[in-house]
Each structure stands twice: as structure tokens, then as C-alpha cells.
Amino acid sequence: MDGLLGVRKGAWTKEEDDLLKKCVDKYGEGKWHQVPSKAGLNRCRKSCRLRWLNYLKADIKRGEFTVDEVDLLLRLHKLLGNRWSLIAGRLPGRTANDVKNYWNTHLRKKYGKHIMKANNEENYHQKTMVSGPKVIKPRPRTFTKRLSLMNIGSKKIASTTTTTIMNSNNNINHQEENHSDPISPLSGGKAYYKIL
Numbered sequence: 001m002d003g004l005l006g007v008r009k010g011a012w013t014k015e016e017d018d019l020l021k022k023c024v025d026k027y028g029e030g031k032w033h034q035v036p037s038k039a040g041l042n043r044c045r046k047s048c049r050l051r052w053l054n055y056l057k058a059d060i061k062r063g064e065f066t067v068d069e070v071d072l073l074l075r076l077h078k079l080l081g082n083r084w085s086l087i088a089g090r091l092p093g094r095t096a097n098d099v100k101n102y103w104n105t106h107l108r109k110k111y112g113k114h115i116m117k118a119n120n121e122e123n124y125h126q127k128t129m130v131s132g133p134k135v136i137k138p139r140p141r142t143f144t145k146r147l148s149l150m151n152i153g154s155k156k157i158a159s160t161t162t163t164t165i166m167n168s169n170n171n172i173n174h175q176e177e178n179h180s181d182p183i184s185p186l187s188g189g190k191a192y193y194k195i196l
């Protein structure tokens with residue numbers, strides 16, 4: 001249980017590292033909640049897990065980053081941002097913690113501002129690019145027998161209804177009607193809301 005009183009914090013000793021290595025060698029990685037009790041450590045499971053993954057694991061690469069690693073780190077950071085675990089997954093032997101620390105101590109001041117500036121310029125150009133023609137979709141037209149005058153403040157707007165009728169001779173007749181009744185939002189007409 002992580003909430004135990006007396007759980008040790010701070011720097012790890014050589015003896016604690018040896019106990020953790022023996023435990024992981026014997027039982028394997030994983031089930032970190034069982035590691036402190038099986039190893040005889042007075043540490044929380046998170047501390048054991050991080051110590052193993054960042055410092056004690058056998059395939060961790062130590063020392064300075066190579067030129068190729070730095071180049072790859074710069075390209076991946078430009079692509080992925082500060083997603084250190086994803087970047088570390090593409091740098092064999094490097095932990096997310098190592099990658100983050102290297103970026104913050106060696107590269108951020110030199111390249112961080114340039115990358116941020118390039119990203120801001122790219123976003124600006126994406127926002128100001130002229131897009132293609134805008135398609136305006138027609139609305140279905142509904143014909144009503146009666147639309148009314150609309151009162152907005154002291155202004156009155158007369159509305160007209162056009163009805164298309166096809167007679168028996170296949171001729172089209174258009175009839176226009178002017179209406180003069182006031183309309184209000186309480187009457188339920190959509191026309192009142194369309195002109196707002």
C-alpha cells in the first residue's frame with residue numbers, strides 16, 4: 001500500500017538498487033504494487049517503477065547523445081512536440097526522462113524559439129490561406145397562405161407571399177399577396193426570428 005507511514009523518499013542507496021535489481025531479475029518487470037514487499041524495500045511502487053525504468057534497466061544507453069540522435073530528436077520534436085515518451089520510443093536505449101532532460105538543458109534555448117516561431121508562422125499561413133469557393137446550399141422553400149407584417153421597434157416590414165400555381169393548360173401563374181397583420185414571437189411564426 002502506497003499510503004503507509006514511513007515510506008522512504010529521496011535518493012536511492014546502492015543497497016536499494018541491488019535489492020530492486022534482484023527482485024526484477026527473479027520476478028520480471030510489472031506488477032509494481034508487489035515489488036516493494038517482495039524486494040524488502042521501504043519505497044512506494046511508483047518510485048520502484050521509475051527507478052527501474054529510468055536508471056537500472058540493462059538496455060538504457062548512458063552518455064552524451066550522438067549527432068544522429070540529436071538530429072532525430074530535433075525532427076521528432078518538431079513533429080510531435082513535447083511528447084517525450086513517443087520520441088524516446090524512436091531513440092533506442094534512451095528513456096523519456098533522458099530525452100526530456102537533454103532537450104531542456106541543451107536544445108531548448110537554441111532551437112525551441114525557432115521551432116515555436118516556425119509553428120506560429122505555419123499556423124498564421126494556414127489561417128490566412130484563401131480557401132476554395134464556398135458552397136451555399138439552398139434552403140427548401142415553404143409556401144404559406146399568410147405571412148404578416150413584422151413589427152420591430154417602430155419599423156414595419158411588409159411581407160409578400162408568392163404562390164406558384166400550375167393551371168390545366170400547363171401554364172404557370174404566380175400570385176403575390178401582401179399581408180399587413182403584425183407578427184410577434186408569441187404567434188409561433190418563423191418569419192419573426194429570421195429577420196432578427
